[in-house]
Amino acid sequence: MDLKEEDILGADIGRHWYYRSKAKALKRMVDGMAPRHLLDIGAGSGFFSRHLLAEGRAESALCVDIGYASERDDSVAGKPVRYRRDCGPTDCDLVLMMDVLEHVEDDVGLVRHYAAKVPSGAHFLATVPAFRFLWSGHDVFLEHQRRYRLDEIETTLRTAGLELVRGAYYFGFVFPLAAAVRLAMRGEAVPKSSLKKHGALTNSALAAICTAELPLFPINRLAGLSAFVLARKP
Numbered sequence: 001m002d003l004k005e006e007d008i009l010g011a012d013i014g015r016h017w018y019y020r021s022k023a024k025a026l027k028r029m030v031d032g033m034a035p036r037h038l039l040d041i042g043a044g045s046g047f048f049s050r051h052l053l054a055e056g057r058a059e060s061a062l063c064v065d066i067g068y069a070s071e072r073d074d075s076v077a078g079k080p081v082r083y084r085r086d087c088g089p090t091d092c093d094l095v096l097m098m099d100v101l102e103h104v105e106d107d108v109g110l111v112r113h114y115a116a117k118v119p120s121g122a123h124f125l126a127t128v129p130a131f132r133f134l135w136s137g138h139d140v141f142l143e144h145q146r147r148y149r150l151d152e153i154e155t156t157l158r159t160a161g162l163e164l165v166r167g168a169y170y171f172g173f174v175f176p177l178a179a180a181v182r183l184a185m186r187g188e189a190v191p192k193s194s195l196k197k198h199g200a201l202t203n204s205a206l207a208a209i210c211t212a213e214l215p216l217f218p219i220n221r222l223a224g225l226s227a228f229v230l231a232r233k234p
Helices: 003-014 017-029 047-055 107-115 137-141 150-159 175-184 200-219
Strands: 037-041 060-064 072-076 079-084 094-098 123-129 163-170 226-232
Touching: 003 017, 017 047, 017 094, 017 123, 017 163, 017 200, 017 226, 037 047, 037 107, 047 060, 047 072, 047 079, 047 094, 094 107, 107 123, 107 150, 123 150, 150 163, 150 226, 163 200
Parallel strands: 037 060, 037 094, 060 079, 094 123
Antiparallel strands: 072 079, 123 226, 163 226
16 A cells, blocks of 8 residues: 555545445455454555454454554554564464555565465465556556556466465446546656545445445456455465
């Protein structure tokens, strides 16, 4: 999760349609699992791990981000949340990499680095921005290295030594409109975030569209703004 986007949304992040919808998709992706300890890489505020703590049976979260000015401890629903700049070996059984791998030159190396820290059987949930043709000033602003097709991010995790469980695109229902806007602005890669604060009506409408997509989410390998992949350490 990008700290730059958190700076833009501030306290509104939990109400923004994009993050609300992505949190629901995350929960749907790990349905049937019962992770106890979360390791959230590039966590920012820990929005996604905090959501799982509040909505599920997870017992703790370790949020790691080199962008933290200092380390601290917090809690959600009485469950501990630790914010650290790095971590050693851990018993965490679900590793979140929410919009992280597109930021680093060696994405395979980063996955391997954290796979070595968790036990066999631990799951990894990675999300990345989809499709290179959607590259825009938003990617430049967030200092992305690349965007991915679903098969490309699956290959990244497999090359890092993980076993694929499932993968899918999300934000497919809003994909045509977003793609049209991005293509219309092609060549104008001025560094600028496309993330904006919205009023309650717009947030509710867009969130409703994304919620309607959730039943199709697990089988969508066609198109979307984000690619989700769940994998497992053998």
